[in-house]
Amino acid sequence: MPLLKVREPALNQLLEYAQRTNKPTGSATTTSGNPIVEKDASLTAGPRGVILFQNYDMVDELAHFDRERIPERVVHAKGAGAFGYFVVTNDITQYTAASVFSAINKRTSIAIRFSAVAGEMGYADSVRDVRGFAIKFYTEDGIWDLVGNNTPLFFVKDPVNFMSFIHVLKRNPVTHLRDPEQFWDYLTLRPESLHQTMIVYTDRGIPDGYRHMHGYGADTFSLLNDQGVLVYCKFHHFTDQGIKNLDPQDAIRIAGEDPDYFTRDLYNSIAAGNYPSWRMFIQVMTQKQALESPFDPFDVSKIWPHADYPLIPVGKFELTRNPDNYFADIEQLAFDPAHLIPGIEPSSDRFIQGRLFAYGDTQRYRLGTNYNQIPVNNNVRVRNFSRDGKFTLHSQNGAPIYHPNSFGGPEPDPRAKALSPEFPIVGNAVRYDNGNDDPYSQPRVLWVRVLDQGEKERMVENIVLGNGLMALRDASDFIQNRAIVNFTNVHPDFGRMVRDKLSAQLQFTAQL
Ligand code: HEM
Structure with missing residues (x-):
């Protein structure tokens, strides 16, 4: 086997495979594991004749190939991801009883997927866009997904406006081109988008790769401590690599020369042992402060000023492992703001409310009913009352499929119940367009x-x-x-x- 050349790690992937295995892998098989006779020629009637229908191994491969693509994400289709850990560096148990933050030095495995919002799967990385920054925490209480961006706020703030906003970012359905007319028409009719629009057109609109940008949860969450006291919270992640942006002319050149520039940078730096890391902070607002706030703290088009709501250090996360297989590990990752753990709850932020529905809904379409049974989406054995559906993997050991039952099936968790206090809902039901709340x-x-x-x-x-x-x-x-x-x-x-x-x-x- 040739020696590994000194070149970027991504180019050595196959050579590394050969060196690692150092011998033939064994018999090739069909998808059912049956050894195949020949790989490079189909079974034909004579050297120039037709292919026989009993050529099952070819049919097996063709049929699989015909199904190799699934719907891409409706937004954030182009991205890259990796695995690592989160470690607690500072005690925030006064604010939250979430198990992931329970002790200093506690480590939790994580997956992160970075992405660009607007384009399709084959989009160039170095375009001007907001970047996705989604973190999956594999906690002892199941999955916590913190699905944020590289900006602390968003263009619009009522989920009913999200679809229009995304439509104007995407292609005009007649010309199939991105359309500045529809984009600027919509944005200028919704001045609440000004703040985010300005940020996207600053230098930060084109980061120099995913490692060189900050991340933000953006939405307002609720935290509950073990006394049941609720505070509101925003999450921030600051890059240890430092902010670095691309000059627009360089970015345009790179888009042509290496459309996967960000993906390559992330893969190579992790493969070379140069692990990217971020520090996590929270901002906290009490319920009293929220009531007295001059701006709406549940408005995702606004930030919470740091001078009034200082950053509180929480922990650090580091990416240390590339995916074994991009499709299995990253394309099938299903982030969902509704995946919350005891001690972390939504708030009356309208946007987070809308998001609680959209992600699981699209993932049932994109990945199938049992998408949460895909190994990368779950770390604990699920105990519930749902069974069946395409690709059911777990039998749940014969447990009852109804509740209540007399046979020792799973019961609601008392700790989760204690951390889920009653909360008041006030006001008359009205369709209040808050787009003009001091934009x-x-x-x-x-x-x-x-x-x-x-x-x-x-x-x-x-x-x-x-x-x-x-x-x-x-x-x-x-x-x-x-x-x-x-x-x-x-x-x-x-x-x-x-x-x-x-x-x-x-x-x-x-x-x-
Ligand atoms: C009502 C507002 C929103 C709706 C309806 C919505 C909907 C969606 C949908 C349907 C997906 C595709 C999910 C998938 O196929 O797995 C998605 C992905 C994503 N969204 Fe949102 N979104 C909203 C707001 C936001 C906001 C405010 C942020 C950031 C602060 C955000 C960050 C992301 C990220 C990072 C992804 C990609 C996750 C991944 O890498 O798989 N979204 N969103």
Whole structure:
């Protein structure tokens, strides 16, 4: 066997296999494990004749091939993932009784999948987009999925608006092209999207790989301690590799030269033992603070200011193992914000409420009824009253399929019950469109206090020219004007700079 060449680990995968096994693998078989006679020629009537129907091994392989693709994720289709551990570094038991945080140095196995939101499975990694940052914790209480992004907030905040927002990010159904007209039309009609839109068009809109970005749970969760006291919480994960972004022109070049740039970087760094890690923090808000808050703490288009709600260190996680098989381990990973453990609950954040339904629903379609029995999606033996369905793997040892029963079947968990207190629901039922609940103050803070002059200029240029996402210059004039009004509401300088850049573009185009 040739020596492994000094080149990136991803290119050595097959050589490594050969060195590891160091001998022929054994007989090739059909999918039912029966040895096959010949792999490279089908069974024919003579050298030039037809193929015989009894050529089962070929039929077996063809039929499997015909079914090798499953529906890709409706969003976040392109991604990469890996495995590792989470370790508690700081005591937060005063806020939550969740077993994953119960003791300093406690370790929990995790899987992470990073992704880009808008494009399809074959999308280039280095486009301008929000990145997904989903973590699966294999806890002793079953799965906890913290399904976040690399931004602390979202474009819209009522799940009823999520589908429209995703539609304008995706292809126009007639042209089958991404469409700046529909994109900027929608965003400018929903000014609550301003804050997130600005962030996507800043330098952070194109990270230099998944290792160089932060992650955020974004939604507001509830934490319960062992006294049953409830606080609200946001999760933050800060990269130990440091934030690094790609210059848009480099990103566009890389999109052509190596569309899998982020995926390659993650695989190679883990394979080389250069394990990426992040530190986890929480922000905490009491129920009293939530009642008195000048902004809606359950509005996912807003952040909680760090000065008022400081970051509390919690732990660290590190990715130490690449998947054995991408499809089995990563494509079949099913993250679901409804997978929660005792001590962590949803809140009245509308978005998290909508998300509690959508993920399991799509995964039953994408992966099948028993998707939670796929090994990568579960670490504990499930004890419930459901059986059957495609690909049932567990019999549950003959336990009753109804409750109550007289035969010692599983019972609800008293600890989970204790950590699930009554909570009041108030207010009259009404369809309240909260899109105009002060969409400008927080984007103004971003403009005035966070971005320096260079960052402002680059953001404005990215908005107007697109630089990896849809360009405002390609939208109709009336949409551009509406965008300028919205940006002016954030800050007059912002509106003016976008207007000037657009007119410069117009003059430039007129000269061509
Ligand atoms: C009402 C709002 C939302 C709905 C209806 C929704 C729906 C979905 C659906 C259907 C998927 C595909 C899941 C799969 O096929 O396994 C998905 C994936 C994802 N969503 Fe959402 N989503 C919403 C909001 C959000 C927000 C606010 C975030 C981040 C803060 C987020 C982060 C993600 C991530 C990271 C994935 C990919 C998970 C993976 O890697 O498998 N989503 N979402």
